[in-house]
Amino acid sequence: MEIKIGRYSSSFRGEKKSELWNECEDIYFEELKYLDSYMKFFEYLNDEALNNVEYEMSGDEINFIIKQGSKHITGKIDKDKITAFTEIAVMEKQSVPVMRKLLEQNYALYYTKFALDENKIILKFDSDNKACQPEKLYYALRELAIKGDKTDDILISDFSSLKPINEHKIKLSDDVLELKYKYFTKWINEVLAKANDRHIIDKYSGAVSYMFLNLIYRIDYILHPEGALLSRLERMNSAYFAKDNKPFLEKLDTMKKEFERIISLEKEKVLESFYDVISTFGITNPTSHNSVQDTINNNLKNVDFYINEKREEYALLIFEYLAGYCFYHYGLPKPTLELLKIVYIILNEEFFREAGVKELYYDSSAKTLDEKLIKGRIENIIQEGKENFPLIEIKTENLKFNSLLSFLKSYFNEIYQLNYNIE
Numbered sequence: 001m002e003i004k005i006g007r008y009s010s011s012f013r014g015e016k017k018s019e020l021w022n023e024c025e026d027i028y029f030e031e032l033k034y035l036d037s038y039m040k041f042f043e044y045l046n047d048e049a050l051n052n053v054e055y056e057m058s059g060d061e062i063n064f065i066i067k068q069g070s071k072h073i074t075g076k077i078d079k080d081k082i083t084a085f086t087e088i089a090v091m092e093k094q095s096v097p098v099m100r101k102l103l104e105q106n107y108a109l110y111y112t113k114f115a116l117d118e119n120k121i122i123l124k125f126d127s128d129n130k131a132c133q134p135e136k137l138y139y140a141l142r143e144l145a146i147k148g149d150k151t152d153d154i155l156i157s158d159f160s161s162l163k164p165i166n167e168h169k170i171k172l173s174d175d176v177l178e179l180k181y182k183y184f185t186k187w188i189n190e191v192l193a194k195a196n197d198r199h200i201i202d203k204y205s206g207a208v209s210y211m212f213l214n215l216i217y218r219i220d221y222i223l224h225p226e227g228a229l230l231s232r233l234e235r236m237n238s239a240y241f242a243k244d245n246k247p248f249l250e251k252l253d254t255m256k257k258e259f260e261r262i263i264s265l266e267k268e269k270v271l272e273s274f275y276d277v278i279s280t281f282g283i284t285n286p287t288s289h290n291s292v293q294d295t296i297n298n299n300l301k302n303v304d305f306y307i308n309e310k311r312e313e314y315a316l317l318i319f320e321y322l323a324g325y326c327f328y329h330y331g332l333p334k335p336t337l338e339l340l341k342i343v344y345i346i347l348n349e350e351f352f353r354e355a356g357v358k359e360l361y362y363d364s365s366a367k368t369l370d371e372k373l374i375k376g377r378i379e380n381i382i383q384e385g386k387e388n389f390p391l392i393e394i395k396t397e398n399l400k401f402n403s404l405l406s407f408l409k410s411y412f413n414e415i416y417q418l419n420y421n422i423e
Contacts, residue, residue: 002355003176003374005222008123008279011286011331020044024134034129037333047230052280069149069277072165081131085124086148089162098159111140121150142281143332153227180274181222183351188263191215195256207314210321212255217324229273289420297414320347335385335392371401391419
């Protein structure tokens, strides 16, 4: 069974891509050759492993297609201007609520705007070449891509009068769909059972918040739903961290009720949100290692609290939460991303074993870690990472393999100390 985990990341593209970006800017600003600059721009943007950007210059015109989730951006650049758009949905007859919604969303957009093209809702961007330096073009196309990909499913879910158009979804095999649905329902039901236990809520409400947030991040990273289901998870996460003065227990109850609504959905409705896609822009922005360090610092004291309370399962939960929080909120450099992936594979061994993953690192029945396999994987990650970050290092001799908890504490201590300075 072939199953992909994690979402596409466009952070930290490496030295070769950085050189392309510098060339792109030099040609634009110093030589004023806009079309040549934009060709370098698309070469920078394209991920050769995915072929997520198609572009061609014919005479004084560039035509391009950018793939982002279920949507494709179609664009044209001539010697004077850039135009790009993505089709969102078909509106068979004019709807005041839909138009009001689009108008509201236009106010929140920086570079793009919703518009109507006959009976089609589109999201579009246009600019004169002289006013569209590479950095502006990048952020404009990023907004167009990410907003377009998210909006179609949400609008169609909210307004029955709208119909899908030009969806570019890659169908998953039946066995992958069944596995995702099995663990989607299993994980939600497990957390809801604990959240409905009055003793746990009264004594360990903090642990319940970790359970719900970790559930969001685990579903997002391992199962990565798209469309309407993804939007519901995002709204829950945003609502929890919103500085709105709502009581903590009220926020927990809101998440509990939302997961109860999600788990009550028909299986077919849930499976509509599980499909594969090709992307060009990551949702998260590149993040410094300081943010990862702050996240670790802010949560490790809670690990010690639950250890003292003899609640090891809650301490382990926090380590998974740390990895999930970083995956969800940060555009991580590849070494950190790959090192944290080891944590997810260890703590979700049952899923990965059933998915057919060979390198599992941990045997939950024997409660033993595969020291040789873990150290070998870490060494490979660090060796590959040194190409762009020559000072990174994990001192594997500091890792403790006598228990899962000891390993994770020592492992996060090493991740905390990663040195991403170039010199």
